[in-house]
Amino acid sequence: MVNLTQHPATPEQLAAGVVDLGGPDLLELKELLTFDSLPSAKEVQARAWAISDIAADAGATEAMIGGAPYLMAPLERILQSRGIAVFYAFSVRETEEQTLPDGSVRKTAVFRHAGFVGRRGRHGNHGV
Template sequence: MIVNLTQHRATPEQLAAGVVDLPEPKRKALVRALTIETLPSKAELEDLAWHIASLSFTDADYMDTNVRPQAAMIGGAPYLMAPLVKALQNEGIKALYAFSQRESVESHQPDGTVVKTNVFKHVGFVEA
């Protein structure tokens, strides 16, 4: 199981790949933690990383069993990722970045115009 530690809910492709979103109370705590509004110190980043990592395995109420996740999908502020990877690794949890490919989709409108939309498709993970 791969726990989602990003501020976005997992896509259908990610869910199919084994990603599990946190339950709503934990997801809200995660989004708050990932929203850094003041310049953090190294110690603050390390504490924050531990807090985020702990959301993935404490009170495993988002799983049918109490099995800890094998991996976590991470993403956010680049300066937080290294401490988060370390915190996860200290708990035996592999850190993964989602990899997606952008596809352009053109939709022809009734008035003759064309609307171009970029769609991001999840294709796998990159280990941190």
């Protein structure tokens, strides 16, 4: 499962079979996922096709996607039209507490990978 998000896969996602892109493909993906101004529908569609090209060129049959909601719907449709199953990461929020030397408590929210939501259920928890 190729990682088509801006963020590196977590250790749990890597263990589940997610593969991060590298080099020029990763740089291109990050550019395509970043919008610095209001995009037209045509630009969103073109970027979705370009991202799907990266996945296809990588030989992907499955992709983990996430990012701007207005890009995800067309990207999902295009990937599926190319035979690439689409998955979204699912995480649970856990709160961790740490007692500091002065006796105060620091609370930190940690998001732990808990599966994927997608069209095929081979990867942990799934739906849709």
